[in-house]
Amino acid sequence: MTFGATLSTALGALLRNKMRSFLTALGVVIGVAAVVIMQAMGQGATAYVGEAISGLGSNMLVAEPGSPRNFNPHSSGIPMFTMADVEAIRRQAHDVARLVPINTRSLRVVYGANNRNVNAGGVTTDYFVIRQWNVVAGRLPSAEDNRRTAQICVIGETVRDKLFGTQDPIGLEMRVHDISCRVVGVLESKGTSTFGIDQDDVVFLPFTTFSRRIMGTDRVAMIMFSPVAADRLDSVKRDVTAILHVRRHILAGEDDDFAVRDPREIQSLLESVTSILTLVLAGVAAISLVVGGIGIMNIMLVSVTERTREIGIRLAVGARANDILAQFLVEAVVISSLGGLAGLGLGAAGAYAVAKVINVPYVVPGVAMPIAFAVSVLVGVIFGVFPARRASRLNPLSALRFE
Amino acid sequence: MGSAPELPSPKVTLRQPLLSLRNVTKIYGQQLSAVCALDGVDMDVEPGEFVAITGASGSGKSTAMSILGCLELPSDGEYCIEGYPVQNLAPDVLAALRNERFGFVFQTFNLLPRTSALENVALPLAYAGVGSRERTKRAAEALALVGLTGREDARSNQLSGGQQQRVAIARAIVNEPEIILADEPTGNLDSRMGAEIMQLLIGLNRERGITILMVTHDPNWAAYAPRQVVFKDGHILSDDRRADA
Numbered sequence: 070m071t072f073g074a075t076l077s078t079a080l081g082a083l084l085r086n087k088m089r090s091f092l093t094a095l096g097v098v099i100g101v102a103a104v105v106i107m108q109a110m111g112q113g114a115t116a117y118v119g120e121a122i123s124g125l126g127s128n129m130l131v132a133e134p135g136s137p138r139n140f141n142p143h144s145s146g147i148p149m150f151t152m153a154d155v156e157a158i159r160r161q162a163h164d165v166a167r168l169v170p171i172n173t174r175s176l177r178v179v180y181g182a183n184n185r186n187v188n189a190g191g192v193t194t195d196y197f198v199i200r201q202w203n204v205v206a207g208r209l210p211s212a213e214d215n216r217r218t219a220q221i222c223v224i225g226e227t228v229r230d231k232l233f234g235t236q237d238p239i240g241l242e243m244r245v246h247d248i249s250c251r252v253v254g255v256l257e258s259k260g261t262s263t264f265g266i267d268q269d270d271v272v273f274l275p276f277t278t279f280s281r282r283i284m285g286t287d288r289v290a291m292i293m294f295s296p297v298a299a300d301r302l303d304s305v306k307r308d309v310t311a312i313l314h315v316r317r318h319i320l321a322g323e324d325d326d327f328a329v330r331d332p333r334e335i336q337s338l339l340e341s342v343t344s345i346l347t348l349v350l351a352g353v354a355a356i357s358l359v360v361g362g363i364g365i366m367n368i369m370l371v372s373v374t375e376r377t378r379e380i381g382i383r384l385a386v387g388a389r390a391n392d393i394l395a396q397f398l399v400e401a402v403v404i405s406s407l408g409g410l411a412g413l414g415l416g417a418a419g420a421y422a423v424a425k426v427i428n429v430p431y432v433v434p435g436v437a438m439p440i441a442f443a444v445s446v447l448v449g450v451i452f453g454v455f456p457a458r459r460a461s462r463l464n465p466l467s468a469l470r471f472e
Numbered sequence: 473m474g475s476a477p478e479l480p481s482p483k484v485t486l487r488q489p490l491l492s493l494r495n496v497t498k499i500y501g502q503q504l505s506a507v508c509a510l511d512g513v514d515m516d517v518e519p520g521e522f523v524a525i526t527g528a529s530g531s532g533k534s535t536a537m538s539i540l541g542c543l544e545l546p547s548d549g550e551y552c553i554e555g556y557p558v559q560n561l562a563p564d565v566l567a568a569l570r571n572e573r574f575g576f577v578f579q580t581f582n583l584l585p586r587t588s589a590l591e592n593v594a595l596p597l598a599y600a601g602v603g604s605r606e607r608t609k610r611a612a613e614a615l616a617l618v619g620l621t622g623r624e625d626a627r628s629n630q631l632s633g634g635q636q637q638r639v640a641i642a643r644a645i646v647n648e649p650e651i652i653l654a655d656e657p658t659g660n661l662d663s664r665m666g667a668e669i670m671q672l673l674i675g676l677n678r679e680r681g682i683t684i685l686m687v688t689h690d691p692n693w694a695a696y697a698p699r700q701v702v703f704k705d706g707h708i709l710s711d712d713r714r715a716d717a
Contacts, residue, residue, distance in 0.1 A: 085586050384570075390564070
């Protein structure tokens with residue numbers, strides 16, 4: 070029998086039992102849809118994290134006091150850095166392009182009748198270069214501002230909106246904690262960070278102004294630096310770590326009381342978490358595909374028994390065992406692959422809906438779709454072979470006489 | 473797929489009967505529960521013959537038909553088609569033999585349910601590897617031959633018993649076989665319809681030269697056949713040829 074004739078025979082048999090065929094395929098539909106949705110969600114989450122992290126600036130390192138094994142930067146009793154540490158790094162480390170001492174604190178800012186708690190930071194000009202952060206109005210703090218301990222600041226868009234409303238803030242004096250600062254610039258919007266923090270609810274002052282006039286300290290909470298080129302990131306990290314070991318008197322074998330972190334580490338950590346999650350969910354989806362396959366096998370076995378007489382007739386008029394095998398195998402594969410196609414559609418639509426609801430980017434699961442479809446075809450073959458073999462091994466005479 | 477099975481030429485080039493059973497025995501079951509359905513049957517069928525096989529239930533006539541139609545193989549003895557023994561043929565060759573040299577007509581019609589008359593008739597052609605267009609054409613011709621033009625699209629359950637049997641006969645002849653094996657073809661029909669079916673079979677035998685073997689338990693129908701073989705208890709009781717045949 071030609072393949073076309075086999076296919077039309079199988080389609081005819083499936084169409085004669087539409088409801089049963091639909092229910093049989095349902096297991097595979099759900100399995101494939103689950104695979105596609107899981108894959109889309111996993112990729113969407115990874116893309117979301119990636120976008121958020123790349124907003125930090127792709128080429129930088131941050132040194133913070135605290136154990137490298139946890140992310141709590143201000144563990145009690147661990148000394149902060151000093152400007153001498155910063156100078157040591159500037160003098161001794163190779164390939165460091167930019168170096169920024171940073172202090173941060175949550176502060177109250179006031180303008181007129183409006184006031185607000187914001188994340189305030191004391192930074193040098195290079196901070197804005199490393200983070201590729203520019204102003205939409207006015208100017209950035211300059212090195213001269215830092216040297217003069219100038220009482221100026223730049224503000225994020227949220228601060229501008231909440232404090233100044235529609236007023237142009239450039240040149241206006243606002244109160245930051247207990248000093249008065251003149252606004253010289255408004256930073257471009259960075260949106261919400263990965264961790265849900267509004268990155269525009271910020272005020273930056275020159276490092277010297279912030280440290281001496283507000284914090285009253287000569288300590289440095291955090292050192293941010295960038296290598297001359299991206300491929301030097303690791304060597305710079307090693308250099309700075311070695312310098313800080315000496316400066317902080319840490320002997321070989323002792324635990325570090327500081328950490329030099331690469332924001333990409335957080336990204337890869339999050340990516341590995343999402344990929345493990347994706348794997349687990351894909352496993353669940355695979356199980357549902359197997360269950361769908363067992364459903365197909367079950368119905369095919371019933372169908373073979375029910376149609377024993379039909380098989381007998383076909384054998385009597387000249388069907389070979391392989392023709393019968395092909396007929397039932399094609400039926401199983403048609404059910405599973407049509408189920409697979411429906412599952413792809415359902416999965417893509419479902420992934421889109423979920424992405425919209427939980428507000429992550431929708432990623433078309435490009436790789437998952439052909440794989441899921443191939444698996445659904447394979448499920449039909451694997452779970453169709455046994456019933457089809459049983460059908461093809463029937464004895465013509467006893468099949469004809471089957472009641 | 474479906475190419476003609478090339479039977480090797482028999483070594484002995486003497487003229488052979490079309491079908492021959494030699495000491496054929498068929499035993500169903502094993503040991504204590506074994507039933508001997510055929511016990512050393514010898515029978516030859518020549519091309520163009522019309523043979524009626526009669527006998528009581530359990531006489532072995534249906535078993536003989538199944539063996540003759542290559543639906544099963546003898547337990548012992550030899551069944552030859554044109555002198556070539558069938559026992560040693562692969563199942564696929566037997567399938568091709570059934571497809572190309574035999575047409576089957578059953579008491580219960582055995583049409584595919586919920587399938588049109590045309591598709592039922594075209595079924596053997598599909599297994600012979602005939603293309604879709606050619607299948608439709610030849611199936612329509614076969615239906616015309618049995619007088620069912622216009623009922624091509626009727627489903628089996630929309631046809632009367634006599635019409636269903638005619639569809640079955642059309643299916644049996646569509647691939648132009650040499651032999652039709654009819655197992656109680658009139659058994660489920662009233663006498664008027666039965667007579668129509670008999671006329672059809674006789675016509676096929678006389679006009680097309682198709683060899684027909686017909687099992688029946690009704691002596692009236694058997695009387696139509698020029699040769700009558702009577703089975704009893706797995707043996708051939710009598711084998712009579714009418715003089716006017």
